[in-house]
Amino acid sequence: MSASPLALAGDAPVSTQRVVNDFSIQVATANGSGSQTANTVLMRSIFQMGVPVSGKNLFPSNIAGLPTWFTIRANHKGYIGRKKEYDFLVAMNPETAREDVEKLQPGGAAVYDEPLGLDKLRQDVVFYPVPFDKLAGPVCPEAKLRKLVRNMIYDGVVAHLLGIDFDEMRKALVKQFGPKKQKAAELNWGAVLAGKEYAEKNLPKRDRFFIEPMNKTQGKIIIDGNTAAALGCIFAGVTVLTWYPITPSSSLAEPLISYLERLRVDKESGEATFAVIQAEDELAAVGMAIGAGWAGARAMTCTSGPGISLMSEFIGLAYYAEIPVVIIDVQRVGPSTGLPTRTMQGDTLKNAVVSHGDTLHPILFPCSPEECFSMAQDAFDLAELYQTPVFVNTDLDLGMNNWMADPFTYPEKPEVRGKVLTAEDLNRLGGFARYRDVDGDAIPYRTLPGTNHPAAGYFTRGTGHTETAAYSEREDDFINNMDRLARKFEGLLNHLPPDETSVNPRARVGLLCCGTSRYAMEESQDQLAQEKGLETSRLRVRAFPFGPAVEDFIDRHDRVYVIDQNRDGQLLSLLKLRLSAERVAKLRSVRYYGGLPLDARTVTEAIVAQEGI
Amino acid sequence: MSASPLALAGDAPVSTQRVVNDFSIQVATANGSGSQTANTVLMRSIFQMGVPVSGKNLFPSNIAGLPTWFTIRANHKGYIGRKKEYDFLVAMNPETAREDVEKLQPGGAAVYDEPLGLDKLRQDVVFYPVPFDKLAGPVCPEAKLRKLVRNMIYDGVVAHLLGIDFDEMRKALVKQFGPKKQKAAELNWGAVLAGKEYAEKNLPKRDRFFIEPMNKTQGKIIIDGNTAAALGCIFAGVTVLTWYPITPSSSLAEPLISYLERLRVDKESGEATFAVIQAEDELAAVGMAIGAGWAGARAMTCTSGPGISLMSEFIGLAYYAEIPVVIIDVQRVGPSTGLPTRTMQGDTLKNAVVSHGDTLHPILFPCSPEECFSMAQDAFDLAELYQTPVFVNTDLDLGMNNWMADPFTYPEKPEVRGKVLTAEDLNRLGGFARYRDVDGDAIPYRTLPGTNHPAAGYFTRGTGHTETAAYSEREDDFINNMDRLARKFEGLLNHLPPDETSVNPRARVGLLCCGTSRYAMEESQDQLAQEKGLETSRLRVRAFPFGPAVEDFIDRHDRVYVIDQNRDGQLLSLLKLRLSAERVAKLRSVRYYGGLPLDARTVTEAIVAQEGI
Amino acid sequence: MSAVETPAPAPKKTNRLGFEIIQYRGGKTTLCAGCGHNAITERIIEACFEMDVQPWQVAKMSGIGCSSKTPAYFLGQSHGFNGVHGRAAATATGALLANKHLKCIVVSGDGDTASIGLGHFMHMLRRNPPLIYIIENNGVYGLTKGQFSATADVGSRLKSGTLNTLPPIDCCLIAIEMGATLVARSFSGDKKQLSVILKACLAHNGLAVVDVISPCTTFNDHDGSTKSYAYMKDHEEPIHELGWIPSYEDIHVEIEEGASQEVEMHDGSRLLIHKLEHDYDPTDKVRAIKYLHEASQRKEVLTGILYVDRGKQTLIEQLRLVGQPLATLPERLTRPPREALEKIMDEYR
Amino acid sequence: MSAVETPAPAPKKTNRLGFEIIQYRGGKTTLCAGCGHNAITERIIEACFEMDVQPWQVAKMSGIGCSSKTPAYFLGQSHGFNGVHGRAAATATGALLANKHLKCIVVSGDGDTASIGLGHFMHMLRRNPPLIYIIENNGVYGLTKGQFSATADVGSRLKSGTLNTLPPIDCCLIAIEMGATLVARSFSGDKKQLSVILKACLAHNGLAVVDVISPCTTFNDHDGSTKSYAYMKDHEEPIHELGWIPSYEDIHVEIEEGASQEVEMHDGSRLLIHKLEHDYDPTDKVRAIKYLHEASQRKEVLTGILYVDRGKQTLIEQLRLVGQPLATLPERLTRPPREALEKIMDEYR
Numbered sequence A, B: 001m002s003a004s005p006l007a008l009a010g011d012a013p014v015s016t017q018r019v020v021n022d023f024s025i026q027v028a029t030a031n032g033s034g035s036q037t038a039n040t041v042l043m044r045s046i047f048q049m050g051v052p053v054s055g056k057n058l059f060p061s062n063i064a065g066l067p068t069w070f071t072i073r074a075n076h077k078g079y080i081g082r083k084k085e086y087d088f089l090v091a092m093n094p095e096t097a098r099e100d101v102e103k104l105q106p107g108g109a110a111v112y113d114e115p116l117g118l119d120k121l122r123q124d125v126v127f128y129p130v131p132f133d134k135l136a137g138p139v140c141p142e143a144k145l146r147k148l149v150r151n152m153i154y155d156g157v158v159a160h161l162l163g164i165d166f167d168e169m170r171k172a173l174v175k176q177f178g179p180k181k182q183k184a185a186e187l188n189w190g191a192v193l194a195g196k197e198y199a200e201k202n203l204p205k206r207d208r209f210f211i212e213p214m215n216k217t218q219g220k221i222i223i224d225g226n227t228a229a230a231l232g233c234i235f236a237g238v239t240v241l242t243w244y245p246i247t248p249s250s251s252l253a254e255p256l257i258s259y260l261e262r263l264r265v266d267k268e269s270g271e272a273t274f275a276v277i278q279a280e281d282e283l284a285a286v287g288m289a290i291g292a293g294w295a296g297a298r299a300m301t302c303t304s305g306p307g308i309s310l311m312s313e314f315i316g317l318a319y320y321a322e323i324p325v326v327i328i329d330v331q332r333v334g335p336s337t338g339l340p341t342r343t344m345q346g347d348t349l350k351n352a353v354v355s356h357g358d359t360l361h362p363i364l365f366p367c368s369p370e371e372c373f374s375m376a377q378d379a380f381d382l383a384e385l386y387q388t389p390v391f392v393n394t395d396l397d398l399g400m401n402n403w404m405a406d407p408f409t410y411p412e413k414p415e416v417r418g419k420v421l422t423a424e425d426l427n428r429l430g431g432f433a434r435y436r437d438v439d440g441d442a443i444p445y446r447t448l449p450g451t452n453h454p455a456a457g458y459f460t461r462g463t464g465h466t467e468t469a470a471y472s473e474r475e476d477d478f479i480n481n482m483d484r485l486a487r488k489f490e491g492l493l494n495h496l497p498p499d500e501t502s503v504n505p506r507a508r509v510g511l512l513c514c515g516t517s518r519y520a521m522e523e524s525q526d527q528l529a530q531e532k533g534l535e536t537s538r539l540r541v542r543a544f545p546f547g548p549a550v551e552d553f554i555d556r557h558d559r560v561y562v563i564d565q566n567r568d569g570q571l572l573s574l575l576k577l578r579l580s581a582e583r584v585a586k587l588r589s590v591r592y593y594g595g596l597p598l599d600a601r602t603v604t605e606a607i608v609a610q611e612g613i
Numbered sequence C, D: 001m002s003a004v005e006t007p008a009p010a011p012k013k014t015n016r017l018g019f020e021i022i023q024y025r026g027g028k029t030t031l032c033a034g035c036g037h038n039a040i041t042e043r044i045i046e047a048c049f050e051m052d053v054q055p056w057q058v059a060k061m062s063g064i065g066c067s068s069k070t071p072a073y074f075l076g077q078s079h080g081f082n083g084v085h086g087r088a089a090a091t092a093t094g095a096l097l098a099n100k101h102l103k104c105i106v107v108s109g110d111g112d113t114a115s116i117g118l119g120h121f122m123h124m125l126r127r128n129p130p131l132i133y134i135i136e137n138n139g140v141y142g143l144t145k146g147q148f149s150a151t152a153d154v155g156s157r158l159k160s161g162t163l164n165t166l167p168p169i170d171c172c173l174i175a176i177e178m179g180a181t182l183v184a185r186s187f188s189g190d191k192k193q194l195s196v197i198l199k200a201c202l203a204h205n206g207l208a209v210v211d212v213i214s215p216c217t218t219f220n221d222h223d224g225s226t227k228s229y230a231y232m233k234d235h236e237e238p239i240h241e242l243g244w245i246p247s248y249e250d251i252h253v254e255i256e257e258g259a260s261q262e263v264e265m266h267d268g269s270r271l272l273i274h275k276l277e278h279d280y281d282p283t284d285k286v287r288a289i290k291y292l293h294e295a296s297q298r299k300e301v302l303t304g305i306l307y308v309d310r311g312k313q314t315l316i317e318q319l320r321l322v323g324q325p326l327a328t329l330p331e332r333l334t335r336p337p338r339e340a341l342e343k344i345m346d347e348y349r
């Protein structure tokens, strides 16, 4: 193997220019080997140097032993979507090492576990062998921990090679372990230093990649979407959480429970202002949340696709009987069990219409931790305001990966508790009709069980009913009520978060997406402009039903590409159901459904092909 | 009250012309009063006189005591859809009598239970009081049975007044009771005669309505759609039925079980060629059917909306793991429990996409007993041919009401069992790949468990898999498989029953519907032509995905009215998902969702309003 | 004189809340004449009246079925929730979480509870939510026209002659095993026993399960049925006679040594038990289970209060909920302060 | 000499079908090292090999979970069906309906069976389908990272310290009560006992339920867990020692009066039982139930064959299915003749 990158050989000539703050690091390990900590520390170190960064964890659906990849993308422009290609590899997993090296970009670099002997595989790549086991021994006398500590060694090696600031890395590491585990932190720091030293002595820099300080991350936080949503629920004042474990939504419920215990238990009495039940299944989970919502709690459940399917019947009840409940769907790849540790927007259409008969449900589509935080709050407000199930469709990419974000802002508005009549109201009014449209907004008034007034009681049912909640099989009662429900749904448009639009007045082409497709969409806009001279506008819908911005956006463009992370174009389908045929005629479809976070190149290629440019 | 119809007084002048074989009889009783038999005999008598007839039973969701109506429509032109108006009333139920009389058409007639004293309610109607209790006493010494026999008395009265042939009525009655209950039949016949005699002596004919013999029903049968579907399953060679009771699908499962016991048990050994399990819920019902389909049975379940919701998760598994199963959805009014004894096409869109993630399911839409019979067979063939769940969307109107029909024709083609490899095939081939598209039709081959060959085994899963059914989380494996499933779905177009079209070359306007909307659609065409001079064509889709006839039909017309028996225009929605925007632009919506069978007038009025004519 | 004959209460027009019994009635029943469920409805009305239940504190919960319709026929002033088939355990638990002060009365059927709802029923039992769960058990699905449910006995027959070959689910047995803290069986035709049982349930703080054999006159009251009025007349075996002394009545009762027992309920009322089956002890779980098994092998339908456990924590206690209902907590208690968010943000910086 | 020591079978390379043990293996496990489930997989492989099971007649069914993955790791030549979470009872029953000759082996987890799948599990028990239902019981949801399942004992703790306050579901108790005809409990670490139990299951014609305590090394093998290797070492109480004589071996065994018992299985094999708990009788349902209750109060985990009933009709027998699998009946047996349709049509004319 040659000694200098200038001497790299290969099919394609490889640039030898310095690449600063614009490349991807891929760490290939095995599941359960504890590499998560090392990877987070590495990512955080770059982040703390002010360089925009994103991390994607690609893990298998088992607990230990199968291949796992973590990709860190550093990008000075702030692109934080997935990039298909990676430039810098850390190859720790014998099972995938060969393929991992093969996929490395020409001109890339690979740190690898020396015994794997990968350096003969390619000529156009820089190799850095590291004898991890040998280095781990002295650092970590306890054999049991060595497997974990080994990973910290590559942090030291990589940091040295890329020029990452070791002070920042130490800070990141200390933070990661937290104040209670400082002994473990020191052990691991020893491993980092061992890696650093080994690299200093044995691995002269031969690749092109550098991290240099910037100031683009100041004040920002790093957090995963599920934790962000959990915090949103906390600050929304959630009082009842009923859930059933399922990847990737368990990691929303679990931090939520921790924060509830931390923030919502009276220090002295030990009394809780919340109730959490791990239910026996998803039917019970949503059923309890609906029971709680009916009785006035800010109630929620969180789940993923299979759970939604099981909740279908109950969701229809909540729609028809008008009961508030928040359902956070952290989407994973379906159909069926599908790829439970991969990401997809596979329930976009599904959730909007879930349950038999005529049902329609609002959905919020967060794209970032900030929106996970704010939309969780919106969801509770909307559910109680509209007395209906509200979906928050997030996904595994957003929920389980770490994202840079602005610190969340404390809610300025009070909790919206909707049209609930108290005993005093009833005294004043004399009585009420549960399903009457008093205010012309199709939203009726309700009372909570336990309201201390003889006129408070009413009977909730999933069967046909009159305005006064009496049983009815009459044609007119049924139609009137269904019409009111339809009007109520349209009313949502007044309260849903507005779509995010960026219109380029010169653009004839628009891009439209929801949720996490945002990152690929925005980066693709730049690719289209730079590579093909195609100027584009963009719109990200933030809720269903769609606001007026969508129609306006379509009207301003000749063609609008609807980006879907699913096979059947589910966002496009929803648009078809709601928009005039004239507008639908302008829509084109870009779909990806391989289970990885969407990347810009995929979007760009699809648009280039359809534009014929 | 005046003695002659000519002397009727009222706001509107009432025609006194004889009305022959073109009116509706409404019988108002209470649920559980046993009026079903009397009504069926009345309907059958008219049918046996050669007059086209239809009967609609409007019953409450309880077991006994609530108002129930049975409407018999006699129509010489053969219209057998519901008519809103009725002309001849039999008022037996004190609870509704007043309203029943008020809704009677001007110039109509009412037979009523004398103590109700209804004759002062209207001037423009002929009243016939009958002292039912007094008449019932002598006919039926057993007090317990008197409530039931009472109803037979009105048959005698009505038959006399309308000129129904008493020989035919006797035949109908004997048939109704069957050979084993001839004693009961005689008792009831006594009641008919008592009614006849009373009418002869006390009720001079003063109304305008007459039944006269015709020959339009010769060779026809009268049967309900659920029994017809059950027979379809029998002659499709169903081997496994797993179900959970729910109105209105229980009355499909129950005759199916009777026929299985009658036709599919070996007389000598008592051995059965079928298995039936009444499951503990719908999840188990469909799960067992899927297990059975996987292991090679012709397996089915039947249910209604709430059951489909509960089956959602399992249906997604069957889609993705490619397992044949037939699901008959006898639709009732949703959302939620809705109006469980009313009819709706509320699952048209829902069933097509049910389950989380990207799933798509074929649906057959029968409109008549004949199609219930034939499409049940098609469903089993398609399920095994395409290795996928197949829905048959029938509805309560079709399933639970009695319909005239042509006798069913014996299946001419053998059962289609699909691509199943036997041990001999495997010997020849050496092996197989469960999910490989060998024939270019995207349909893979399967083996059944228990196949006596070492290469037969494979592993079925709801998780990502390769062509050889091995576990895979790979992006390419997942995409390739999903693409194949999408192609397989399109292939269905080659095997689905073709749509029924009737194109009027002069028509600019088309009408499009599915299932039981057919009857109202066809009658409305005549109304539009006769009353407004609007000529129309029609298309009835018989399956989803839609065949090429739909596009062709739309292309031939300026506007196409899509008729939906649901609030959200679910058939229209499905069309929007599948058709080009240009074609969608021509679609208009006609929707009814009051729970009664659709009537022509509703369709006509909606079209007239939209056409502005 | 038997110990269980409590002094006959003077016929009263109003209860201690000043309510007449009519205020405990509901809509007119739409069930069949003679349906056992109607009798149970009457007993619920009486028990609530006599126990001075505040109607506005009651939440009536049910699934789907003839039985599940009955909450519309009692306590018309209370909130009611007739949900989906088999899932009242979930909605009722949820309602209690939102408002722990609710007096939750669940009415369910045997199909609702023991067929489709069995899983939820059992998991509810484990949690011991403080509510009353009544199963109106007729061995069939009344509302769907009389198919066997999972409580139908082996060997019982439908009118059509169809034979049930599957062993029945005994909801009381399961309830005792899985953790309910008051378990009783009764018969809709046994006015006196059912009344006392319902009162005991109302006084109990914990999950009270009552399995009431309630004949379906339309579909399951014929020969060959083991849930008919006639069958129950022959096979009901009360394990004790029950009496009731309300908490506010200060009456001393002579307890006959051995055969009788006085149990103080959570609200201070006293349940008087005069044993008919001498070795039956409703506080001994394992023995109760054994006894029930043996009785069912003898084809006896044991009725009475089969099991009581007054010591176990309720779900509400396990969750350590604050005094005020979660539903109406003010925002200041549910939304942590600004500083809390800032502190958390710092942790993620 | 103890009666249960069967003559050590000569180490054999192939079984009576001529298969080597490798033909009973499956794919490489992807479970954690040390996971109890892997040991169970091994025992299944051995038992099938030694019992001369024809792999092509086997259907392996499962739900979702680490446990439910294991059918991919044994009997690679058999058909397998890894369905949805908690519903293997349904798919397995369905498969048997289609082909009654299948040897159906269900592998499920405690979450799969006792949490989400409890209703289906219990209703399957009532039906007695002839299949083997193995519960790989670790008290947690392994695959979703270690939350408590419904079999977790009161007082057990997660690694995080979280305490379980809900009473556990004892799948064996329920199985005995609801109608399973062979019910056993074992421990993944108890090679010998588990082997004999699995053989007995393979020889049994009816529903055999085996609850195997199977420690989750990653999430539930710490102090405070009651499903850890260490806890099981201390608390396992075998009720008997078991021996096995295959049907084709004609060996006479001395039975020690009172303490030992020989049970002939449906296939003619003989199960030798040497009682350790002297008053335990696995054919007496009520006593077995009582015994289990008492043992669990003593915090003992009873293992062994807890209950056998060789007399009860299986589901297949109840349904009186024809000899040939329904799946492959020729059309002439499934489609009634033309005349049948004509006759029916006449009835509707």
Ligand SMILES: Cc1ncc(C[n+]2csc(CCOP(=O)(O)OP(=O)(O)O)c2C)c(N)n1
Pocket (backbone or CB within 6 Å): B244, B245, B246, B247, B282, B306, B307, B310, B337, C064, C065, C066, C067, C068, C085, C108, C109, C110, C111, C112, C113, C136, C138, C140, C141, C142, C143, C144, C149, C216
């Ligand atoms: C999901 C679902 N499946 C089926 C039904 C149909 N259904 C209505 S009531 C009922 C059974 C009721 O039986 P039970 O609970 O015993 O009540 P009963 O009528 O006997 O009092 C069924 C199956 C339904 N409403 N929902």
Ligand SMILES: Cc1ncc(C[n+]2csc(CCOP(=O)(O)OP(=O)(O)O)c2C)c(N)n1
Pocket (backbone or CB within 6 Å): A244, A245, A246, A247, A282, A306, A307, A310, A337, D064, D065, D066, D067, D068, D085, D108, D109, D110, D111, D112, D113, D136, D138, D140, D141, D142, D143, D144, D149, D216
């Ligand atoms: C409907 C549904 N809900 C939740 C899940 C998530 N899930 C996967 S495995 C599992 C629990 C498995 O626990 P157990 O059956 O005890 O198996 P173990 O992993 O412990 O062997 C859960 C909840 C799912 N796959 N499907």
Ligand code: SF4
Pocket (backbone or CB within 6 Å): B063, B064, C030, C031, C032, C034, C035, C036, C037, C066, C067, C138, C142, C143, C215, C216, C217, C218, C219
């Ligand atoms: S059908 Fe049976 S359960 Fe239903 S109301 Fe009538 S008698 Fe009661």
Ligand code: SF4
Pocket (backbone or CB within 6 Å): A063, A064, D030, D031, D032, D034, D035, D036, D037, D066, D067, D138, D142, D143, D215, D216, D217, D218, D219
């Ligand atoms: S997580 Fe637990 S149950 Fe799952 S494979 Fe690992 S040790 Fe076994």
Ligand SMILES: [Mg+2]
Pocket (backbone or CB within 6 Å): C065, C109, C110, C111, C136, C137, C138, C139, C140, C141, C142, C149
């Ligand atoms: Mg019942």
Ligand SMILES: [Mg+2]
Pocket (backbone or CB within 6 Å): D065, D109, D110, D111, D136, D137, D138, D139, D140, D141, D142, D149
């Ligand atoms: Mg487990």
